Amino acid sequence: MRGNHLHLGRQDYTEPAALGAATVAEVERCVVTTTHGKKTWRDVHLDGVLLGRVRTGSGGQWYRLPDDEEWRYCAGDWNHADPEHGHAIAALLKNSISNQPGQ
Template structure:
């Protein structure tokens, strides 16, 4: 079929808005540290206290606390201006707040 290349791809994608003030401030307060021996896991530290782990993979962003057995997915569509692992960090902070 001729001309089918015109319809390939996703032309209707709308980039999400960057994180706003309060959420961005909360995310930037968390320090992300690499873990030796793990390629994708990152340690999340808030005020010198280890609060959990975050990761960004091909299928999205995830978080987990130290006592969780599995990763929790978060909305992984993010703005390129957001900090790395921003949605996973925000999900981790929201989870900790909801459990407190």
């Protein structure tokens, strides 16, 4: 069939909604740096305290708390307007707050 290459791929893709303004503001408060010795891992700090690590790959966005040994999956698709690693940082913020003593 001639011309097939013009129609390959998803033509019905709908981008997910962007993160809300409040979530973006919380994410942007964090300082994100490359983890020493790693290419795709990022350290996330808030007010000088290490909250955990995040990474974004072709399989989605992942995060882990400082004492975790396993990565936790949080998003497989996101809006192009979202901050880099935005869903992973938001999930990290949510879980680091809920894991504090007395919460």
